[in-house]
Amino acid sequence: MTIIISNEDPASQNIGDMLQQIRDWKSIEVDCEKVIAAFEFKRFRLVEIDGLHIYQDGLDRQLEACGLDSDIIIFASRHRSKDRRQILTVHPTGNTKEAKFGGHPMELAAAAPQAMRSIFLNLKTLAKNEDFEVTLESTHHGPSDLETPSLFVEIGSSEQEWVDPVAGGIVANAILMIDNENVPVAVGLGGNHYAPRQTKLIEETGVAFGHIFPTYKLDDLDETLVRQAFDRSCGDIAYLDRKSMNARQRNRLTEIIEGLGYDVLRESDIREMDGVPWQFCLELRKKMNDICPQGRTRITESIKSDLKTACKSCVCPKVKVATISPELLREAEKVDRTKLRNFLDTHSIAYLEHRDGSFSHTIIGIDDDCARLVAEELTNECINILKEHYDIRYEKDEGILFLITSKFNPALARELGIISGPLFGALARGETVTVDDMTVKPEMVYEIVEKPIRVKNIYID
Structure with missing residues (x-):
């Protein structure tokens, strides 16, 4: 020198x-x-x-x-x-x-x-x-x-x-x-x-x-x-x-x-x-560019701590990836994004965000079990979040979760003689209305809607 x-x-x-x-x-x-x-x-x-x-x-x-x-x-x-x-x-x-x-x-x-x-x-x-x-x-x-x-x-x-x-x-x-x-x-x-x-x-x-x-x-x-x-x-x-x-x-x-x-x-x-060790960052960014090219990587403090122990002599563990149902994650994020972020940030993982800031359905860990288990836990967390806002039905054999909602049907209201206007709005809000001495309750003009979501985890080597 x-x-x-x-x-x-x-x-x-x-x-x-x-x-x-x-x-x-x-x-x-x-x-x-x-x-x-x-x-x-x-x-x-x-x-x-x-x-x-x-x-x-x-x-x-x-x-x-x-x-x-x-x-x-x-x-x-x-x-x-x-x-x-x-x-x-x-x-x-x-x-x-x-x-x-x-x-x-x-x-x-x-x-x-x-x-x-x-x-x-x-x-x-x-x-x-x-x-x-x-x-x-x-x-x-x-x-x-x-x-x-x-x-x-x-x-x-x-x-x-x-x-x-x-x-x-x-x-x-x-x-x-x-x-x-x-x-x-x-x-x-x-x-x-x-x-x-x-x-x-x-x-x-x-x-x-x-x-x-x-x-x-x-x-x-x-x-x-x-x-x-x-x-x-x-x-x-x-x-x-x-x-x-x-x-x-x-x-x-x-x-x-x-x-x-x-x-x-x-x-x-x-x-x-x-x-985060640079070798791991390189592999992580390569994986991110394959999965979510315009996205951003979020690396939790927990996985940073684990990497200090796992990366020895400049050799880091390989990036392991697991995914959950993107539809399930999207629906849960609409309902309670804060709870989802808290879940992600308290696990030993890295995760991805799309360009618009929404969560990617990809979970990244430093060993096979970690990525898979967190993906399973995240699936359950999403289901629990949705349970707080929907009735649900789960077909385990098919791996399909149904979100059940009651939805106002204008056609049913018209059949009962109710035309568009303030009464439509009241029924849509779940209120009972009266038309020509006839009482119309919300359940008379509502229909049950079931939205299917596949929830089976997929593990990627």
């Missing part, structure tokens, strides 16, 4: 000095044109170069030629902005249409999402009692020609902060505390330059971000650049800050991303899968 210090950047020098103070680095001899000095400490290498970071295209290959190959390159740098806010930032590099500050147009450097997430979280922890804001930034400036995964970590935004030893110490420690946690990687689209929604998601959920593009650059993105963003981020999913873009941008990008074979997730989707 190589940390790059620039001799032309005061913030970089500050971070380099603090790194030297915190750890006992060993000087190493290097015959390399750009390298001023190099040091090593355990898994880290500290390299001071001649020149600004943003113009170091091809630096990874140059260092490798000097025997300084690396898995990750971390550029310790300054951050400059007009508002002069006290800020610590992390971001990948690259350009869309223009390359005003290093790199090449339409080129993205290889990002380091897991390392970027780790450093960001470390900065948040270390800066907790200081006056520095910690945030992601969207992808910008050079270098863009880097095959080795890289990131910038920066101190901003004025000369005062660049040389602040407190800021330098926070960044230095955040780098040394790096831990490459294996979490899903999203490519972020939308928002402003400081990517507030993506920043919040990294802070509050188990997701990492690779390349991030603000709303003002979305129209620069074509299929080639979107593909490059996923490839250079090793991305798993896309996250769209939907409220920050118009419908045209949203639809165009969704079509490109899905055409490349990636899922587009909402913030609620990412929060829903938080705490």
Whole structure:
């Protein structure tokens, strides 16, 4: 892991000095044109170069030629902005249409999402009692020609902060505390330059971000650049800050991303899968796309807890699916949706919702018995809900449940001399009426209606 210090950047020098103070680095001899000095400490290498970071295209290959190959390159740098806010930032590099500050147009450097997430979280922890804001930034400036995964970590935004030893110490420690946690990687689209929604998601959920593009650059993105963003981020999913873009941008990008074979997730989707092993999420989303392509997955807290035990050594149990009668579920949901949701949320399952928010008849568990038993219990729960509102008859051998209702029949009322009007309404409400000294009771103009519903469970491997 190589940390790059620039001799032309005061913030970089500050971070380099603090790194030297915190750890006992060993000087190493290097015959390399750009390298001023190099040091090593355990898994880290500290390299001071001649020149600004943003113009170091091809630096990874140059260092490798000097025997300084690396898995990750971390550029310790300054951050400059007009508002002069006290800020610590992390971001990948690259350009869309223009390359005003290093790199090449339409080129993205290889990002380091897991390392970027780790450093960001470390900065948040270390800066907790200081006056520095910690945030992601969207992808910008050079270098863009880097095959080795890289990131910038920066101190901003004025000369005062660049040389602040407190800021330098926070960044230095955040780098040394790096831990490459294996979490899903999203490519972020939308928002402003400081990517507030993506920043919040990294802070509050188990997701990492690779390349991030603000709303003002979305129209620069074509299929080639979107593909490059996923490839250079090793991305798993896309996250769209939907409220920050118009419908045209949203639809165009969704079509490109899905055409490349990636899922587009909402913030609620990412929060829903938080705490669930990514391997299980992948299988769950694949199953959902087969069963309910436009739907949403709901993962209960109980199954999240079970998965922590069940998923060992990165191996998770297979997704198991059972279904109940969609008609039965639909009728019960019409009557008491709240009771159904309470039932679903208190079992160790995942379940699906259609695009309109209604429940899918699919139950997902992590073993055969769980999915099947919950489907059976859900069937019984639906029947109990319907019993509270209907008379029912169950033909067990045929697996058919009949919902029995009394329904007002206008034709029967007309036969008794009652025409449309207020008397119709009274009878429909179950009230007795009088016509020409004749008493007409509701049961005289009502008919029994039986609605059949198949309720046999089906288990799917």
